[in-house]
Amino acid sequence: MAAVAARELADGEVVFVGIGLPNLACNLARRTHAPNLVLIYESGAVGATPSRLPVSIGDPALVTGSLMVCGMADVFQLFLQNGRIEVGFLGGAQVDRHGNINTTVIGDYKRPKVRLPGSGGAAEIAIHAQRILIVSKLSPRTFPERVDFVTSPGQRVKRVITDKAVLEPDDKGELMLAALYPGIEAADVKAAVGWNLRARARLDRLDPPTAAELQLLREVLDPKRLYLKS
């Protein structure tokens, strides 16, 4: 997932980075085809070049060597709301057929089954970034037809990168199967999603991570396997 997500980024793009797999993907991209990627973190680090994988947006490695450290208000107003963020990476407990993300509550808001941490910056990123990439493992529980709560609306989602396939919205915003990972068939993906998933007429077949990408991920970027599942 990290390798596929990294390939979505073009060199020089301005990316709003979240903790977790998005972080891994952005730093992999920076060390491979996109060395001039401009990473912006919610905490105010702009043009960050972390020498280690941060486990929090508040990691000092994000400050050392960055272009600028500004307040959170500036990140969200000056950069995000002014339309200067080209890519926003998001993930969540639930993603639905229109790319809406739920990180608020499982079950009824007034009588919750599980209360989740909430939006963080996600709701803002979802509506202001020029394009949204979602990174999330596929399962019927994670991909219901409708999320229990719309924390972050899906209108700017361009691609959903999962562990089996890539989904893309059609012109009405409904997610469709667009590309398959090696060894995966369309039926596997349809079974892992909570709605009747339609497929593009022509499905792409994605390349697996290269040996170089794997080595970077496993030995350099995430040696403690905080985010990679071996």
Add this chain to the structure above:
Amino acid sequence: MIVVVEELVDERVIRSDPNRTLIPAAIVSAVVVEPWGAHPSYAQGYYDRDNDFYVGWEEISRDRAELAHYLDEFVYGVQDRAEYMKKQSRLMERLKAGEQRCAGVNYGF
């Protein structure tokens, strides 16, 4: 507002680089000098963020008994921050900041 600091310096040090003053005295009610006071978080130029602690905290905080045990050992069971730090072997060694100084600023005009 109460400010916890690594060290007290002469006012001249602050006045030599006012661009970096984040909190003015006008809003400070009290100052506490407590080295390593920010652990497990960091103090720029003094010590690193203890990322291992934050990762390990997930397990500790998930279990009531584990949490109680942690609090007994590291919160209720220590006299002060100095004792808290000394209790964790090699911690200060592991986290002490390296050197990466900038060129400095010319405030001349």
